[in-house]
Every structure is written in C-alpha cells, then in structure tokens.
Amino acid sequence: MAQLVEQWSPKPKVVGSIPTTRASKRSKEMADVRAYMKETYDEMIHKVSWPTWKNLQNSAVVVLFATFIFAVVIYIMDLGFGQLMDLIYTKIFN
Numbered sequence: 001m002a003q004l005v006e007q008w009s010p011k012p013k014v015v016g017s018i019p020t021t022r023a024s025k026r027s028k029e030m031a032d033v034r035a036y037m038k039e040t041y042d043e044m045i046h047k048v049s050w051p052t053w054k055n056l057q058n059s060a061v062v063v064l065f066a067t068f069i070f071a072v073v074i075y076i077m078d079l080g081f082g083q084l085m086d087l088i089y090t091k092i093f094n
C-alpha cells in the first residue's frame with residue numbers, strides 16, 4: 001500500500017522534482033503573463049485605431065438595415081416554401 005503513495009520529496013537527478021524548480025517555473029509563468037498583459041495594453045492604447053462615434057453610429061445603421069432586409073427575404077422565402085409544400089402535400093395525399 002505504501003508503494004502506491006506518490007512521493008514529493010526531492011529526488012536526485014530528476015528534473016522538476018525539486019520544490020524550488022516548481023516555484024521558479026511558476027514565477028516565470030507569472031512573469032510571462034504580466035509581460036503579455038503589458039504588451040496587450042500598449043498595443044490597444046498606442047497601435048489600434050479606434051473609430052469615431054459618428055462612424056460607429058453609421059455602421060450600426062448599416063447593420064440594422066441589412067438585418068431587416070435579410071429578415072424580409074427569409075420571411076418571403078419561408079412563405080413561398082410553405083405554399084409549395086402545401087401544394088405538394090395536397091397533390092400527393094388527396
């Protein structure tokens with residue numbers, strides 16, 4: 001039974017089994033995360049060109065208009081297919 005228990009004590013010549021190695025790996029990962037967040041912030045502030053409020057409003061109007069047109073086209077297609085299916089079912093089953 002004692003053989004099934006995993007040992008966490010440092011083992012000679014085994015990479016990653018020393019607790020200080022685990023801690024240094026975690027601190028390196030945290031430094032990588034911090035560097036990533038800093039680079040992301042710098043890019044969002046200094047390199048991204050953000051649209052103006054007027055451009056956002058114009059884009060929103062275009063999207064709403066296109067959505068309305070697509071909805072109308074799909075509604076007309078649905079009506080047409082519904083009538084076609086009614087015609088087919090009445091011819092087949094009557």
